[in-house]
Amino acid sequence: MNPGLGTYLNLLWTFGLMSLLAVGGANATIPEMHRVAVEVNHWLTDAQFADMFAIAQFSPGPNVLIVTLIGYQVAGLAGAAAATFAMCGPAGLLAYFVANFFHRSSRSFWPSLIQASFVPVSIGLMAAGGYVLAVTVDTSLAATVATFAAALAAVATRVNPLWPLAVAGLAGYFGFI
Amino acid sequence: MPAPPSDTAARDLAAEPPGVFELFLAFSKMSLAGFGGVLVWARRAIVEQHRWMTPDEFNEAFALCHLLPGANIVNLAIVFGGRFRGAAGSVAAFLGLLLPPTLIVTMLGILYTYYGDLPGLQRTLNGIACAAVGLFLAVIIRMMGPLLKRRNPIEIGLMIAVFAAVGLWRMPLVAVLLIALPLSVVVTYLWRKRGAA
Numbered sequence: 082m083n084p085g086l087g088t089y090l091n092l093l094w095t096f097g098l099m100s101l102l103a104v105g106g107a108n109a110t111i112p113e114m115h116r117v118a119v120e121v122n123h124w125l126t127d128a129q130f131a132d133m134f135a136i137a138q139f140s141p142g143p144n145v146l147i148v149t150l151i152g153y154q155v156a157g158l159a160g161a162a163a164a165t166f167a168m169c170g171p172a173g174l175l176a177y178f179v180a181n182f183f184h185r186s187s188r189s190f191w192p193s194l195i196q197a198s199f200v201p202v203s204i205g206l207m208a209a210g211g212y213v214l215a216v217t218v219d220t221s222l223a224a225t226v227a228t229f230a231a232a233l234a235a236v237a238t239r240v241n242p243l244w245p246l247a248v249a250g251l252a253g254y255f256g257f258i
Numbered sequence: 259m260p261a262p263p264s265d266t267a268a269r270d271l272a273a274e275p276p277g278v279f280e281l282f283l284a285f286s287k288m289s290l291a292g293f294g295g296v297l298v299w300a301r302r303a304i305v306e307q308h309r310w311m312t313p314d315e316f317n318e319a320f321a322l323c324h325l326l327p328g329a330n331i332v333n334l335a336i337v338f339g340g341r342f343r344g345a346a347g348s349v350a351a352f353l354g355l356l357l358p359p360t361l362i363v364t365m366l367g368i369l370y371t372y373y374g375d376l377p378g379l380q381r382t383l384n385g386i387a388c389a390a391v392g393l394f395l396a397v398i399i400r401m402m403g404p405l406l407k408r409r410n411p412i413e414i415g416l417m418i419a420v421f422a423a424v425g426l427w428r429m430p431l432v433a434v435l436l437i438a439l440p441l442s443v444v445v446t447y448l449w450r451k452r453g454a455a
Binding site for chain 2: 100101102103104132133135136137138140141142143144145146149150153154158161165168169171172173174175176177179180181183184194195196197198199200201202203204205206207208209210211212213214215218219224225227228229230231232233234235236242243245246248249250251252253254256257258
């Protein structure tokens with residue numbers, strides 16, 4: 082693996098552009114990411130991409146870290162850093178300035194109204210994402226029970242959310258899920 | 259200005275806004291606990307444990323970060339840090355969120371290139387995934403709390419419509435947003451005017 086400058090620039094450009102088009106969270110961009118990484122640039126095979134997705138989903142941290150893994154596969158540690166920075170930097174800068182504007186003018190009529198009107202749309206969208214995830218993951222009765230038990234524990238009790246995760250992980254290891 | 263009555267402002271929100279190092283630590287913790295998504299931990303830390311924001315403030319800050327381009331939790335860290343400590347706070351929260359898990363993910367990536375598939379790990383992760391979805395559903399329900407309490411039928415109806423359009427009918431996200439966002443602005447405007455009149 083001996084990537085040239087062009088490889089890094091390509092990573093920066095690809096993910097920088099993608100981050101600015103990624104409305105609705107990183108997971109909304111997975112299909113586009115797949116197209117760019119597998120079909121256009123041939124950075125990864127289909128199976129490798131699926132594995133990267135699984136690792137990013139299940140490791141701690143934001144799911145956007147799939148780009149870290151792709152960057153690593155393409156150009157090692159420097160590639161990982163370049164891809165992560167490109168995916169988070171430009172969009173983060175935009176969010177910083179927009180949010181600052183809204184916060185400074187949060188007592189004026191329109192900015193406060195616009196911000197409040199985003200809330201039901203955002204929560205509806207997240208509920209949709211949660212539903213789609215649940216349908217994808219809960220392919221058996223045991224899996225569905227695990228999901229509902231975790232949700233119930235988190236809504237109705239003050240138990241630390243690590244407990245449901247740990248219990249479900251053990252149940253998975255011993256083949257119950 | 260007279261001091262606010264102690265049983266409202268003081269109990270609802272923390273007296274001290276977080277410092278730069280505290281921001282780095284808090285976001286590292288959320289991030290490292292965030293199997294299958296950081297939002298669960300971000301809301302728990304910001305609203306329930308540290309009381310740095312009210313449930314409504316959190317909803318509004320998150321909604322903005324969610325609907326702007328980019329990874330929503332990364333945006334939230336930057337916006338949250340910036341609100342309390344300016345650019346330095348943004349950088350601290352951003353690094354706290356990304357540095358520790360990036361190291362872990364990169365190590366997992368390296369392990370993956372050597373070992374590939376480990377069935378026991380795979381089974382464990384499948385189990386964790388089921389519970390992680392449950393936790394995600396729970397945080398959504400908690401975030402719905404302020405909306406359900408307000409009993410604004412338009413707000414609740416819009417939320418359900420967006421859920422159905424994207425979740426049940428799988429309509430393209432961009433199309434739904436192009437319709438739902440302007441619609442939401444208009445109905446919120448009419449609702450507020452009615453309330454003021």
